[in-house]
Amino acid sequence: MTLVLLLLLALSLLTAVLYSTKLRRFSQQAPNLALAATPFQPSPPVVVIVPVYNEAENIESCLLSILNCTTLPAETLEVWMVNDQSSDSTWAIAQALQQRLNDPRLHLLQGQPRPTGEVWMGKNWACTQAVEQTTSEFLLFLDADVRLQPGAIETAVQTMQQEQLDLLSCAPAIECGCLAEWLVQPLIISTILIGFNFEAVNDPKTDTAFAAGPFMLFRRSAYDKIGGHRAVADQVVEDVELARRIKFTGLRLKFILGRELATVRMYRSGAALWEGWTKNFYLATQRNLTGSLLFVGLLLLICTVPWLGLLIGLSQIALDGWTSVWVGILMSAASVIALQYDARRQLYPVTGIAPNYWYLMGLGGVAVAAVAIGSIIKTETGWGWTWRGRPLKLSA
Structure with missing residues (x-):
C-alpha cells in the first residue's frame, strides 16, 4: 500500500504542477472586456431578452439590474422578459415589478406552449418568440441569474461596433453561495479555462467556436442569417x-471574459447544481466518453489523492511513529495541497471566485467526479435528464 500511495502522490504532484502552471498562464493572458470609459454615442437600438422558466428567485433582481445599469431611453432600449410556461410565481413577480416601476422600456411576454410535433429544447422557443416582437439592430440574450454592471450594455454594443463583430459573448464573474457551489464551481470552471483557447475561438480562420449562454450579443442581421434559435x-x-453557426457562416465571433460587465450565480442549491451540470457537462465534451473519464481520473488525482495521503500519513505516524517513508508521504501531500491553494488564488482575478473553502478541494474532487459520471449516464440513457423538471431526452 505504501508503494502505491507514493506512486499516486508522485503522479498527483506532477499533474498539480501542470494544472497550476496552466491556470497561472491563463490568468495572465486571458482577454477581458473592460467597461468603456466613454460610452458609444449615439447607441443603436438594442433589445435585451431574458427567457425565464421558474425563476421566481431571480427575475426581479435580474430585470432591475438591466434597467438600472443604463440610462438608454425607450427609443433605444427594450427589455423583454419571456415567461416560458413557468409554474411558480415568476410571472406574478414580473407583473408587480412592471406596475411598480412603470418603465416604458420593460416589456413582458407570456410565452405560448411549444408547437406540437416539433422538438424545442431549453430556452430556444422562448427566445424565438421574443425576437419576433422587435426589430432592434442588436439582440442581447441574458439568463435570469445574470446581474449587469453599470455601463455593461453600452460597452458591449460599442465593442461590437468598433470591432465589427456579429456575435459577442462574455463570461460573467461567477458568484458562489451554498457549500455545494464552493465545492464544485471552482473546479469545473478552472478545468474549462485550462483547456480553453481564446485565440482559436476568436480566430476566424479556425473551426473552434464557443459562446456562453448567460451573455450573448448578436447583430440582428447575423442572427437572422444563421436562423436564430429556431x-x-x-x-x-x-x-x-x-x-x-456564426463562425461556419463566415461571420465574426468573439468570446471574452466579462467580469466587469456582469456577474452570474448559476445555481442556488446543491440540487439545482446537480441538475444543471449533469445536463450540460457531458454534452459540452461532445459526448467524449474517454475524455470525460480521463477528466474524472485526473481530477481525483489532483484534488482528492493528496488529502487521502495526508490523512493516511498522519494516522500511520500516530500509530508507528515518525519514519522517513511517512515523512516523505506527508511532504508530497502537503506540496500538492499548497499547489491547490495557489490554483484557487490564480482563479480569482479572472472569474471572481475567491479561494473560500479551498481546503475542501478533496471533497470537491469527489463531487465533480460524481457530476461527470452522472452526466454521462443521464445523457446516454435519458434517465433523470431534466432541467427544472422538464425532460431533455430526445425521442428515438
Whole structure:
C-alpha cells in the first residue's frame, strides 16, 4: 500500500504542477472586456431578452439590474422578459415589478406552449418568440441569474461596433453561495479555462467556436442569417451551436471574459447544481466518453489523492511513529495541497471566485467526479435528464 500511495502522490504532484502552471498562464493572458470609459454615442437600438422558466428567485433582481445599469431611453432600449410556461410565481413577480416601476422600456411576454410535433429544447422557443416582437439592430440574450454592471450594455454594443463583430459573448464573474457551489464551481470552471483557447475561438480562420449562454450579443442581421434559435431548436447546449453557426457562416465571433460587465450565480442549491451540470457537462465534451473519464481520473488525482495521503500519513505516524517513508508521504501531500491553494488564488482575478473553502478541494474532487459520471449516464440513457423538471431526452 505504501508503494502505491507514493506512486499516486508522485503522479498527483506532477499533474498539480501542470494544472497550476496552466491556470497561472491563463490568468495572465486571458482577454477581458473592460467597461468603456466613454460610452458609444449615439447607441443603436438594442433589445435585451431574458427567457425565464421558474425563476421566481431571480427575475426581479435580474430585470432591475438591466434597467438600472443604463440610462438608454425607450427609443433605444427594450427589455423583454419571456415567461416560458413557468409554474411558480415568476410571472406574478414580473407583473408587480412592471406596475411598480412603470418603465416604458420593460416589456413582458407570456410565452405560448411549444408547437406540437416539433422538438424545442431549453430556452430556444422562448427566445424565438421574443425576437419576433422587435426589430432592434442588436439582440442581447441574458439568463435570469445574470446581474449587469453599470455601463455593461453600452460597452458591449460599442465593442461590437468598433470591432465589427456579429456575435459577442462574455463570461460573467461567477458568484458562489451554498457549500455545494464552493465545492464544485471552482473546479469545473478552472478545468474549462485550462483547456480553453481564446485565440482559436476568436480566430476566424479556425473551426473552434464557443459562446456562453448567460451573455450573448448578436447583430440582428447575423442572427437572422444563421436562423436564430429556431435553427437550433433541438439543441440542449444551444449557445455553443449558435457560435458554431456564426463562425461556419463566415461571420465574426468573439468570446471574452466579462467580469466587469456582469456577474452570474448559476445555481442556488446543491440540487439545482446537480441538475444543471449533469445536463450540460457531458454534452459540452461532445459526448467524449474517454475524455470525460480521463477528466474524472485526473481530477481525483489532483484534488482528492493528496488529502487521502495526508490523512493516511498522519494516522500511520500516530500509530508507528515518525519514519522517513511517512515523512516523505506527508511532504508530497502537503506540496500538492499548497499547489491547490495557489490554483484557487490564480482563479480569482479572472472569474471572481475567491479561494473560500479551498481546503475542501478533496471533497470537491469527489463531487465533480460524481457530476461527470452522472452526466454521462443521464445523457446516454435519458434517465433523470431534466432541467427544472422538464425532460431533455430526445425521442428515438
